[in-house]
Every structure is written in C-alpha cells, then in structure tokens.
Amino acid sequence: MRILVLLIVLCISGSTIGQSDDEKQLKAIYDKALTDGKAYEWLNYLSNQIGGRLSGSVEAQQAVEYTKRQMDSLGLDRVWLQPVMVPKWTRGTPEFAYIETKPGLTTNVPICALGGSVATPDGGLKGNVIEVQGIEDLETLGAEKIKGKIIFFNRPMDPTKISTFEAYSGCVDQRYSGAEAAGKYGAAGVIVRSMNLRLDDYPHTGSMGYGETSIANRIPAAAISTKGAELLSTTLKLNPDVKFYFKQNCRQYADVESYNVIGEIRGSVYPNEVMVVGGHLDSWDLGDGSHDDGAGVVQSMDVLRLIKASGYKPKRTIRAVLFMNEENGLRGGNKYAEVAKSKKENHVFALESDAGGFTPRGFSFDCSDEDFKQILGWKSLFEPYLIHMFVKGGSGADIGPLKDEGLVLAGLRPDSQRYFDHHHAENDTFEHVNKRELELGAATMASLVYLVDKYGFQQQKKVKG
Amino acid sequence: MRILVLLIVLCISGSTIGQSDDEKQLKAIYDKALTDGKAYEWLNYLSNQIGGRLSGSVEAQQAVEYTKRQMDSLGLDRVWLQPVMVPKWTRGTPEFAYIETKPGLTTNVPICALGGSVATPDGGLKGNVIEVQGIEDLETLGAEKIKGKIIFFNRPMDPTKISTFEAYSGCVDQRYSGAEAAGKYGAAGVIVRSMNLRLDDYPHTGSMGYGETSIANRIPAAAISTKGAELLSTTLKLNPDVKFYFKQNCRQYADVESYNVIGEIRGSVYPNEVMVVGGHLDSWDLGDGSHDDGAGVVQSMDVLRLIKASGYKPKRTIRAVLFMNEENGLRGGNKYAEVAKSKKENHVFALESDAGGFTPRGFSFDCSDEDFKQILGWKSLFEPYLIHMFVKGGSGADIGPLKDEGLVLAGLRPDSQRYFDHHHAENDTFEHVNKRELELGAATMASLVYLVDKYGFQQQKKVKG
Known part of the structure; x- marks a missing residue:
C-alpha cells in the first residue's frame, strides 16, 4: 500500500454540517473514546499489574479493589461493592x-x-x-x-x-x-x-x-x-x-466471599429506571484475562466516563456492573439479579461485553420484535463507525439472570475470528488487545446506552406500565 | 465467556435447504477456503523462507520464482512472467x-x-x-x-x-x-x-x-x-x-529487470473478457511484508484455486496478477496496463487486495452508478459471511493504470484498525496474520469474482459494445 492509495481513500466520516443531535452525540462519544479513552490504561493495570483473576483468588480481590478505586475517581453518584459467595478452585x-x-x-x-x-x-x-x-x-x-x-x-x-x-x-x-x-x-x-x-x-x-x-x-x-x-x-x-x-x-475449597463492583450515574428524570452495562471481573488463571473479560470490564467502566465526558445528562440511571465469577459459577450475575428483584428495581436495559476486545461489529438483542424494530431505527447512526450487525440473539451470561418480560438484553458483538485463539489460554494477554479496537467497542456500547436512555423503549412501557 | 453463552449463539450460517445456486456456490467457496485454503501456507513460505521483497532484491526474485512455481502446480491454463524494469534502492x-x-x-x-x-x-x-x-x-x-x-x-x-x-x-x-x-x-x-x-x-x-x-x-x-x-x-x-x-x-542503483507473475484460467465462453485479481509481490524490506502485501498475493493465487476447486467453470478469463514494485514505483501495474492496452485486451473487471490480511469487511468499487447498482444486488449474498461494506471509492494502486471507461475496479476492504500498527515496519510479520482472517479474505474475493463472471456487468456491455 503506497501513496497512490491516498487517492482512493473512502470518505466515511461525514462532515458535521447538517448532523442531527444524535449524530453529533455519537461523534462526541467516539471522538472522546479514540482520543482520551481510559479503557486501555485500565486494562493494562488489570492485566499486567494484577493478571489472571480466578474467583476466590488474591488477584480477583485486587481487581475488585482496583476497579472500585478507579470508579471512585470518576465522580459517579454512587460506587459500591455487592457481596457474593463464590466457589474457590485452584490449579x-x-x-x-x-x-x-x-x-x-x-x-x-x-x-x-x-x-x-x-x-x-x-x-x-x-x-x-x-x-x-x-x-x-x-x-x-x-x-x-x-x-x-x-x-x-x-x-x-x-x-x-x-x-x-x-x-x-x-x-x-x-x-x-x-x-x-x-x-x-x-x-x-x-x-x-x-x-x-x-x-x-x-x-x-x-x-x-x-x-x-x-x-x-x-x-x-x-x-x-x-x-x-x-x-x-x-x-x-x-x-x-x-x-x-x-x-x-487442582483442588476445590469452600466458598469464599467476593464482590460485584458497581458504579452508578443516577438518572435525572427517571432515576428508578436502571440500565446496566457490564462485563465480568473474574477470569481464568492461565493468561491475564485481557480479552475474557478484562476488555468488557474496562469498556463498561469507560461507558460511564464517556457518557459523562460527552456532556450528556442521562435521564435514566446507568450502572456499570463488574460481575464476579462468570467463568465458574455465575454467582455474581445471579446475585445481582436476586438483589435487583428483591429491591423491586426496574431494569429497562442491560448490555454485556464478553466476547473479546476486538473491532466491534454490532450487537445481538434478546428482546421483543417490537423493541427490535425500534432498535433497528438506530442502526444507520452506527454506519459511520462500521457497525453493521444488528441481529436478534443472545446477550451475555451475567445479565441473563435479569431477564424478564419486557427487559431488553443486548450483547456487544466484536469480530470473532481471533477470539478462540486466546480464549481461556495462556495467550489471553494484554499484547493481543489493540487499543483502538478496545476503544471502538467502548464507544459503540456508550452510543447504544445513550440512545436507549434518550428514547426509552416504547413497547416496554406497554409491558411494564 | 463460558458455557451459558452457548445458549445465545447467533445462528448466522443458514441451512442448505432452499439455497439458490449462488448461495450454494459462495458456501462452497468459503468452506473450501476455511478447510483447505492454501493462502496461509504460501504466506508462510513468502514471509518466513523469503522475507522482505524490495524491488530489485534477491528476495523479490525468489518471490517471483516461488509464486510462479506454485501457480504452475495449480493446473491453470497459462502461467507466465511479464518482464518489467524496476528501480533498485537499498537501505x-x-x-x-x-x-x-x-x-x-x-x-x-x-x-x-x-x-x-x-x-x-x-x-x-x-x-x-x-x-x-x-x-x-x-x-x-x-x-x-x-x-x-x-x-x-x-x-x-x-x-x-x-x-x-x-x-x-x-x-x-x-x-x-x-x-x-x-x-x-x-x-x-x-x-x-x-x-x-x-x-x-x-x-x-x-x-x-x-x-x-x-x-x-x-x-x-x-x-x-x-x-x-x-x-x-x-x-x-x-x-x-x-x-x-x-x-x-541507502543508495539508488540503476533499474534492474524484474517480473509481474501472472496465472490464468481461460474463459470457457468469453475468453477475451479478462478479469484481474491481484496484489503486489514486492514489499518493504524492514519486516517480511506479510500484510503488505503478501496477504494480497496469496489471496489472489487462492482465488484461482478456490474457483477451480469449487467446481465452477468460469465463462470469462480470470487472471491472478502478482504485481512487482507497487511500493516504490508502480512499474508492475503500469507495465501490465501498457501491455494490456497494446494487445487490445478487453479487461472487464479488476480486484485488488492491498489493505492487509485482516477480517474482510467488504469492497469499495470504482465504477459507474449503474454498475454499482447491479453490484449492490449481490450484497445480501455476502451477509452470511459478515461482509457488509459495499461502497463507492477507490480500488488498488496496481490496477489503477487499467482504468478506462466502463471497467469496474474494486478493492477488498479488510478491517483497518491494526493495519498501520504494522505497515512498512519491522513488525509487518507472519505472526500478525490470522489464518482464518486471511482465508475469509480469499473466499470473499473469489465469491465476487464468481458473481462478476456469472452475470457480467450489464451497463458495461453498453459502454464497451
């Protein structure tokens, strides 16, 4: 590829003239992620200073403390630890x-x-x-x-x-x-x-x-x-x-206490409508868990930061939930849903990133046909960012237990070709995550969260009253 | 990502029931590429046995000889070297x-x-x-x-x-x-x-x-x-x-002789209508030129093989052209066009892969609006392979000199996020190319070549008579 190729570069980014508010907001989110994202820096720490974070391990506890500390520094409305008993297995x-x-x-x-x-x-x-x-x-x-x-x-x-x-x-x-x-x-x-x-x-x-x-x-x-x-x-x-x-x-021990780490921006209009964006904080022990699921953790944290930094005031409550124990128990996901139900919290949307930190290609949605139809109306907003895949399908393991009628669940879908080269193996390590690809994923998630916050789901209102 | 995620896997691959002939042919091409592709093996040799292939170097000559030998082994109708004088610059x-x-x-x-x-x-x-x-x-x-x-x-x-x-x-x-x-x-x-x-x-x-x-x-x-x-x-x-x-x-020497390497399947119905699929055989000298453009070279060679192996008999002539000296002169591209014009060859289509061996996302087309409209009619055939991007734009440097009225030029568009991490640098090396991503690119190219061969361009017939 050489100089002549310049002549043929695709003009993908539009100008700002005639942009809708949504187009401007998405551009602000992507620009911020690509120029001033924190996801990669956080992942560097999680991967290279802490490493593999198997449930019940010292590293898992360090990851709880580190991510809590980082969320504390973001000026959120509330950051807390949600206790959960997790299995402890050692190699x-x-x-x-x-x-x-x-x-x-x-x-x-x-x-x-x-x-x-x-x-x-x-x-x-x-x-x-x-x-x-x-x-x-x-x-x-x-x-x-x-x-x-x-x-x-x-x-x-x-x-x-x-x-x-x-x-x-x-x-x-x-x-x-x-x-x-x-x-x-x-x-x-x-x-x-x-x-x-x-x-x-x-x-x-x-x-x-x-x-x-x-x-x-x-x-x-x-x-x-x-x-x-x-x-x-x-x-x-x-x-x-x-x-x-x-x-x-290897050996199985008695369960030990661990935590989901949760950070929240409180909604300015509908504080009782909760949107979750999450990944899982635990990982297998062989590598450092950068793709599975350090990427999802730091992207979820950055969603809160990008939304704040882009100047948008969410109407609904947005929570980043870093789930513990997805890999060998799903205790964190189950606990979060159990507490939400016992408190009668009204969850309207949940989005998980747990398919690696690769170039985002789109989302899959677990929702009604009516909600999906509304979502498809947003698809063209993502085209400048080469996000093409809006499909019905599953979402993520950790948010699965939240499922109820009317709740829209979604999963980020990054490019999957390299994922299983690294999945659960010694080579799931930081150097295999590309900074821009990780940031594009965070921006893509934040953009969807913004749209859900702004427009809500019309069908859901009927279902949930 | 763990076992529960299985429940939510996207069912992207369709069943074979009710498939059109085109759907079956694309499936045959992709299956062959992913189970029995040769591109990765060839790239391994080009990168790890030969290495960087700067025009005029011993390695460039070795690459000419190796790719000619490999194309000779494919049972094509004709394989030949096209002489071209190239600049010789050494570091x-x-x-x-x-x-x-x-x-x-x-x-x-x-x-x-x-x-x-x-x-x-x-x-x-x-x-x-x-x-x-x-x-x-x-x-x-x-x-x-x-x-x-x-x-x-x-x-x-x-x-x-x-x-x-x-x-x-x-x-x-x-x-x-x-x-x-x-x-x-x-x-x-x-x-x-x-x-x-x-x-x-x-x-x-x-x-x-x-x-x-x-x-x-x-x-x-x-x-x-x-x-x-x-x-x-x-x-x-x-x-x-x-x-x-x-x-x-560094030092500039007098020009030396080198070659474009060309392999051809002769068309069974319209042998005088030529379709080119190509990449460039030369590379910079710092790395081994795996992404730029070893990938395009081996994908182009595999297009011929995949078309043959899928049992399809092309109506038009298909040439894989491995251009010499794209990086610092474009002499190969210019020479190929010069010879084609002097022989009054009727080129109807040219496709270049020179943007890395990453997951293919689509194509850009340099063609008339009418031809583009026809091409867009094929887009849905590519959706099962997650190829979404069909845009108007440029094609490739080497095929650029072929441009004339009515000719459709195209460029494969892989994911671009990692490309400039490696471009022209010491770390443009084999281990940064993923086998499946490379193979998906070859299959995507072969699929487009198949469709162009089968349907031709309606508008072009008007222009070219």
Missing part, C-alpha cells in the same frame, strides 16, 4: 502429561486441568486411551470397553462456521459434560481437545461440571492443546495400545 | 540516530531511511531541529530560519478517523513530499513521524520523492518511531537548541 502446581508409545518412550504434551476438575491421584493417572468424537459415542462403546480407560474427546471446532462462537457451541459439551458422562461408564479420566480453531501448543481451560456425580466418583478432566490432540490421535491410529499419563493437582 | 547498513541535549549527552532514537532517500554524508548529519506540523508551515517559517536545519514533520495520524486509511492520507504528504519541500528552503535533512497510530518503537518506512530536485540538492529523509517523535518533540519544548544526529547509508 495447584502445573500439570504434566505424556504419551507413552512403549515403556520408557514418552512424548510430553501440553495439558491443563479443566476448571472444577478433581486432581489425579498423587502419582498421576496412566491408562489406555479411547478416542471419541463426542459424548454420544460413549453409549455405542459401552461400559465394558470404557471401564478404566482415559476417554479422549477430540471433535474439533467446525472451521466453516463464520461465527467462531457457533463453532465453539458445537463442541464445548465435550469439555463441560465429558467427564460426567464418561465417569458413568467407569472411565478413569478424560482428556478434551482444546476449544481452539488454530493448531498450537496452548491448552485451553474452561468450566466443567460433574452433575449429580458423588465426590468419590468424580474423574479428573484436562484439556490438551490442539497440536497435542493431533499427535495423540495420530499415535493412536498407529498403535491403539499407547498409554497416556497425566497428573494434575 | 545499506542500519541507520543510527540520537537526540543530543548537550555535548556528550545523547539519547538514541529508532529511525529508518525513507524509501528513495539519499544517504547522509558518511559521517552522518547533525543539526538543530525545527518541528513543524506540515509542509504548509515551511512557508511561514521561511528560508532564513530553515536553512541548514533538520525539519521534523510531526503531524500525527488523526485517531478520530474510523478508517485508518483516511488518517494515513491525512498526513502521508509529510513523508512523500517533506524532503522535496524542505529542501527548497535549504533544509539539511528531514525527519518524519512514522505513519502509525500507536506509540511504539518501530520506525515506518515508505516511499518519498524529490520531484524535480537535482541529485546534488537532495536532502536525506528518515522516519522516526512515534515514541521517538514524542521524545524529540518534548525535548525541543524544553530546549529548542537540542541537536539531532542521524546517519543512513
């Missing part, structure tokens, strides 16, 4: 695993314990391996073949899905429920191919559950890197008798 | 620069010679610095103040431009014409703030010209990293008498 010393093709001939492979897994026995676990493409294969195999074996779930994410979240949803059951299902057939342990579209050496952790399985019958479960999975699969094809060894030292 | 040994706040007290700063610049004197150049915000400031200052000084052009890219190309076009005149302009006022040398929206330590090279300035009167010009520029600017504010020293060892 312990690093995991270790190898493929043993014959006694004495071993190849190490990268694994990590899944979040919530039990440890292996102290000496580790070694056994024959059965590769399957999914939970449904277990029934075909039957208990006799499975008993005492290590089950290797190796169904990859489907690369032909354009939304990588769709590819993720197509195979994450292996991670979440694989150990519970295989345990019922007497398996000794479970290895799951990492939820990652790339071939690399990073194992990707994530939550798993044992359902009703008694503690004594829980089997250990680990993720293996995609390259490790390919190696194990190839080795098994050459020699079905290879053994797999892994050792992990 | 020489690495540049060196420092800010001297007082004798003996110096701070090194990262610089690089601009492409086409003359060297400094053998002992380097040291002088007082005048910071300006643009070429227009020179006249205000006048020759007396400028004579013998080093002019420091420090107008940054405007971060509020959503298209970073627009921000680039707003300040690249400093790089291209700064030395010519300052030289007229007797400046001794020029330092230009790198065209980069981030603050970092990478100087960004790029082409510059001396216009009619005689060789004896040409002054050396270098880019300074954005952090270096900030430091120099701050230092000058504290003490306008600081001196700047730089030494660079």
Whole structure:
C-alpha cells in the first residue's frame, strides 16, 4: 500500500454540517473514546499489574479493589461493592502429561486441568486411551470397553462456521459434560481437545461440571492443546495400545466471599429506571484475562466516563456492573439479579461485553420484535463507525439472570475470528488487545446506552406500565 | 465467556435447504477456503523462507520464482512472467540516530531511511531541529530560519478517523513530499513521524520523492518511531537548541529487470473478457511484508484455486496478477496496463487486495452508478459471511493504470484498525496474520469474482459494445 492509495481513500466520516443531535452525540462519544479513552490504561493495570483473576483468588480481590478505586475517581453518584459467595478452585502446581508409545518412550504434551476438575491421584493417572468424537459415542462403546480407560474427546471446532462462537457451541459439551458422562461408564479420566480453531501448543481451560456425580466418583478432566490432540490421535491410529499419563493437582475449597463492583450515574428524570452495562471481573488463571473479560470490564467502566465526558445528562440511571465469577459459577450475575428483584428495581436495559476486545461489529438483542424494530431505527447512526450487525440473539451470561418480560438484553458483538485463539489460554494477554479496537467497542456500547436512555423503549412501557 | 453463552449463539450460517445456486456456490467457496485454503501456507513460505521483497532484491526474485512455481502446480491454463524494469534502492547498513541535549549527552532514537532517500554524508548529519506540523508551515517559517536545519514533520495520524486509511492520507504528504519541500528552503535533512497510530518503537518506512530536485540538492529523509517523535518533540519544548544526529547509508542503483507473475484460467465462453485479481509481490524490506502485501498475493493465487476447486467453470478469463514494485514505483501495474492496452485486451473487471490480511469487511468499487447498482444486488449474498461494506471509492494502486471507461475496479476492504500498527515496519510479520482472517479474505474475493463472471456487468456491455 503506497501513496497512490491516498487517492482512493473512502470518505466515511461525514462532515458535521447538517448532523442531527444524535449524530453529533455519537461523534462526541467516539471522538472522546479514540482520543482520551481510559479503557486501555485500565486494562493494562488489570492485566499486567494484577493478571489472571480466578474467583476466590488474591488477584480477583485486587481487581475488585482496583476497579472500585478507579470508579471512585470518576465522580459517579454512587460506587459500591455487592457481596457474593463464590466457589474457590485452584490449579495447584502445573500439570504434566505424556504419551507413552512403549515403556520408557514418552512424548510430553501440553495439558491443563479443566476448571472444577478433581486432581489425579498423587502419582498421576496412566491408562489406555479411547478416542471419541463426542459424548454420544460413549453409549455405542459401552461400559465394558470404557471401564478404566482415559476417554479422549477430540471433535474439533467446525472451521466453516463464520461465527467462531457457533463453532465453539458445537463442541464445548465435550469439555463441560465429558467427564460426567464418561465417569458413568467407569472411565478413569478424560482428556478434551482444546476449544481452539488454530493448531498450537496452548491448552485451553474452561468450566466443567460433574452433575449429580458423588465426590468419590468424580474423574479428573484436562484439556490438551490442539497440536497435542493431533499427535495423540495420530499415535493412536498407529498403535491403539499407547498409554497416556497425566497428573494434575487442582483442588476445590469452600466458598469464599467476593464482590460485584458497581458504579452508578443516577438518572435525572427517571432515576428508578436502571440500565446496566457490564462485563465480568473474574477470569481464568492461565493468561491475564485481557480479552475474557478484562476488555468488557474496562469498556463498561469507560461507558460511564464517556457518557459523562460527552456532556450528556442521562435521564435514566446507568450502572456499570463488574460481575464476579462468570467463568465458574455465575454467582455474581445471579446475585445481582436476586438483589435487583428483591429491591423491586426496574431494569429497562442491560448490555454485556464478553466476547473479546476486538473491532466491534454490532450487537445481538434478546428482546421483543417490537423493541427490535425500534432498535433497528438506530442502526444507520452506527454506519459511520462500521457497525453493521444488528441481529436478534443472545446477550451475555451475567445479565441473563435479569431477564424478564419486557427487559431488553443486548450483547456487544466484536469480530470473532481471533477470539478462540486466546480464549481461556495462556495467550489471553494484554499484547493481543489493540487499543483502538478496545476503544471502538467502548464507544459503540456508550452510543447504544445513550440512545436507549434518550428514547426509552416504547413497547416496554406497554409491558411494564 | 463460558458455557451459558452457548445458549445465545447467533445462528448466522443458514441451512442448505432452499439455497439458490449462488448461495450454494459462495458456501462452497468459503468452506473450501476455511478447510483447505492454501493462502496461509504460501504466506508462510513468502514471509518466513523469503522475507522482505524490495524491488530489485534477491528476495523479490525468489518471490517471483516461488509464486510462479506454485501457480504452475495449480493446473491453470497459462502461467507466465511479464518482464518489467524496476528501480533498485537499498537501505545499506542500519541507520543510527540520537537526540543530543548537550555535548556528550545523547539519547538514541529508532529511525529508518525513507524509501528513495539519499544517504547522509558518511559521517552522518547533525543539526538543530525545527518541528513543524506540515509542509504548509515551511512557508511561514521561511528560508532564513530553515536553512541548514533538520525539519521534523510531526503531524500525527488523526485517531478520530474510523478508517485508518483516511488518517494515513491525512498526513502521508509529510513523508512523500517533506524532503522535496524542505529542501527548497535549504533544509539539511528531514525527519518524519512514522505513519502509525500507536506509540511504539518501530520506525515506518515508505516511499518519498524529490520531484524535480537535482541529485546534488537532495536532502536525506528518515522516519522516526512515534515514541521517538514524542521524545524529540518534548525535548525541543524544553530546549529548542537540542541537536539531532542521524546517519543512513541507502543508495539508488540503476533499474534492474524484474517480473509481474501472472496465472490464468481461460474463459470457457468469453475468453477475451479478462478479469484481474491481484496484489503486489514486492514489499518493504524492514519486516517480511506479510500484510503488505503478501496477504494480497496469496489471496489472489487462492482465488484461482478456490474457483477451480469449487467446481465452477468460469465463462470469462480470470487472471491472478502478482504485481512487482507497487511500493516504490508502480512499474508492475503500469507495465501490465501498457501491455494490456497494446494487445487490445478487453479487461472487464479488476480486484485488488492491498489493505492487509485482516477480517474482510467488504469492497469499495470504482465504477459507474449503474454498475454499482447491479453490484449492490449481490450484497445480501455476502451477509452470511459478515461482509457488509459495499461502497463507492477507490480500488488498488496496481490496477489503477487499467482504468478506462466502463471497467469496474474494486478493492477488498479488510478491517483497518491494526493495519498501520504494522505497515512498512519491522513488525509487518507472519505472526500478525490470522489464518482464518486471511482465508475469509480469499473466499470473499473469489465469491465476487464468481458473481462478476456469472452475470457480467450489464451497463458495461453498453459502454464497451
């Protein structure tokens, strides 16, 4: 790309002549975010000074204190901590695993314990391996073949899905429920191919559950890197008798107290109508949780700041809610909704950012057709910012428990192509977040919050009276 | 982001029931690109086995030979080299620069010679610095103040431009014409703030010209990293008498022979109607030219392969043209157009990818309103692939010389936020290209080529008879 390309640059930004008030307000928000955003600076601290923030950890508590302190400095009407009991699971010393093709001939492979897994026995676990493409294969195999074996779930994410979240949803059951299902057939342990579209050496952790399985019958479960999975699969094809060894030292403790961190600008006209913008403050422990979900946290905080700084006085109350424990419990989201309901708070809108700090592409909305029709009327305002995707769909895990009739839920939809390269892995780190992309996300969120505040939802008024 | 988010995944990919032939063909192209694309493998070789490919270099020749060999292996109807004389400029040994706040007290700063610049004197150049915000400031200052000084052009890219190309076009005149302009006022040398929206330590090279300035009167010009520029600017504010020293060892040689590399699938119905899809094979020398424009090269090659592999038989002739010398001469683009015109070839469409290997967002079209209207009719076919941006605008530098009445020119428009982080700098390297994003770009290009081939341009038939 060289100088001649200048001649062909797209004139996307309009002039300010003839702009509507809404156009001017959005431009003020985007300009502020791109020239004087705080999101990136906050993320730098969260990621590089605190790091991974697993629920119940010292780092999670540091993140609570840091974000409270930062929100305190913004001149909001109220900042507070909302106590919530969260599970505490620790990884312990690093995991270790190898493929043993014959006694004495071993190849190490990268694994990590899944979040919530039990440890292996102290000496580790070694056994024959059965590769399957999914939970449904277990029934075909039957208990006799499975008993005492290590089950290797190796169904990859489907690369032909354009939304990588769709590819993720197509195979994450292996991670979440694989150990519970295989345990019922007497398996000794479970290895799951990492939820990652790339071939690399990073194992990707994530939550798993044992359902009703008694503690004594829980089997250990680990993720293996995609390259490790390919190696194990190839080795098994050459020699079905290879053994797999892994050792992990994780442990579940009693629940501990933690907090949602909440900052609020009180509405000037309808203070009892609450709009939430949020992300989750906890993260997995392997990386520093920059994309998942440090990005959503700092963007949510910056929404309050951008709205204030752009000179707009919100009619409704806007809260940034930094939820604790999205990753392995959703306790923060549940607690927030429980308290809101017990106080009979009137929530009219909630927006979550929990899909990474990449270039925003749009929003998905969980709402009535009538509300969606109203929202589509705002779409053209976002076109100068290359925000094109307004679709009906889900929103975010943390705001899900707020759902009730008439409430409009929304999720920011950033570009998803790189997300699962980093998701829940050691390489979910600060240097993979681009400052402008993060800022554009914050501005896009703030712009939607502004429009909802200004116009409200017409249909909702009918529903909620 | 955790398991509950699955419930809210957007169902973007449609089922195959009720799909039109065009929908099926686009799906076949995208599926092939995402499961069996070759672009990333080719880029890996170009970037990691060959590296930076400045016109006239050994690496540029290796790239010619490698891409010809790869296209030879694709079973095309014809692959050939088109000779073109190109400028040869070399950087020489690495540049060196420092800010001297007082004798003996110096701070090194990262610089690089601009492409086409003359060297400094053998002992380097040291002088007082005048910071300006643009070429227009020179006249205000006048020759007396400028004579013998080093002019420091420090107008940054405007971060509020959503298209970073627009921000680039707003300040690249400093790089291209700064030395010519300052030289007229007797400046001794020029330092230009790198065209980069981030603050970092990478100087960004790029082409510059001396216009009619005689060789004896040409002054050396270098880019300074954005952090270096900030430091120099701050230092000058504290003490306008600081001196700047730089030494660079670049050299211009006589033109040498090089090649455009061309592969062709001959049209089955209208073989004389030619469609071009291209990128440029040369790159700057600091990085490995992965985004600029290795990506465009391998995407263009993969367009031919994807069209073939999807089972579609093109009616018109499709050529992948890998242009030489886009960066510092555009000789390849000019030569290709010159030959096409001398042979009276009927070019009906040309598409260039030269804006990085990032997630594709759409296309810009340089064409008549009537043709654009027809093109807009195809837009909905691209929505499942999250391609939303169909705008009128420019296309690409290399295909520009082909322009004539009735010809439709187009440029792939990837997400632009990260592009200038890497553009013309040491960090334009392979690891910053995401495999899926690159493949989505190739599929998007192939899909447009398929549609143009199938339907032709109705308006064009009127113009071209």
